[in-house]
Amino acid sequence: MSIALQYCHITVNDVDESIAFYGGALGLKVRNDVASGGYRWVTLGSDTQPGLEIVLSEPHAGRSQADGDTLQELLTKGVLPNYVFRSDDVDALFETVRASGAEVLQEPIDQPWGPRDCAFRDPSGNTVRIAQAPSE
Numbered sequence: 001m002s003i004a005l006q007y008c009h010i011t012v013n014d015v016d017e018s019i020a021f022y023g024g025a026l027g028l029k030v031r032n033d034v035a036s037g038g039y040r041w042v043t044l045g046s047d048t049q050p051g052l053e054i055v056l057s058e059p060h061a062g063r064s065q066a067d068g069d070t071l072q073e074l075l076t077k078g079v080l081p082n083y084v085f086r087s088d089d090v091d092a093l094f095e096t097v098r099a100s101g102a103e104v105l106q107e108p109i110d111q112p113w114g115p116r117d118c119a120f121r122d123p124s125g126n127t128v129r130i131a132q133a134p135s136e
Helices: 015-025 065-077 090-099
Strands: 007-011 029-036 039-046 049-057 083-086 103-110 116-121 127-132
Touching: 015 029, 015 039, 015 049, 015 090, 090 103, 090 116, 090 127
Parallel strands: 007 049, 083 127
Antiparallel strands: 029 039, 039 049, 103 116, 116 127
């Protein structure tokens, strides 16, 4: 028996703006775009992890008004969980993401626990970290 992560949901304010960030700046490819009830669920993925997709959706997509309102409040406060991506060249990817206009939270640094990493906010305010394993 095996198990693997298939989807990771990221709540965003504007799906199209987020596609530009995750697709354009980070280089993920749109795999699926599904509309229902006035909302969209867009999945993006990387060729290096074909079985894993990120799902972008707005706070009220598929949720009750109260739950969507609560999620919107947490998104606005910037307290939703952060997302960590892995890269084999964090410095080059940092420059690409910075050039996209993303808000820089931390330039690339070598962390005492091992990786070299950096951090940004996506267009909705989610914290996105990019890490590179230490060279051996």
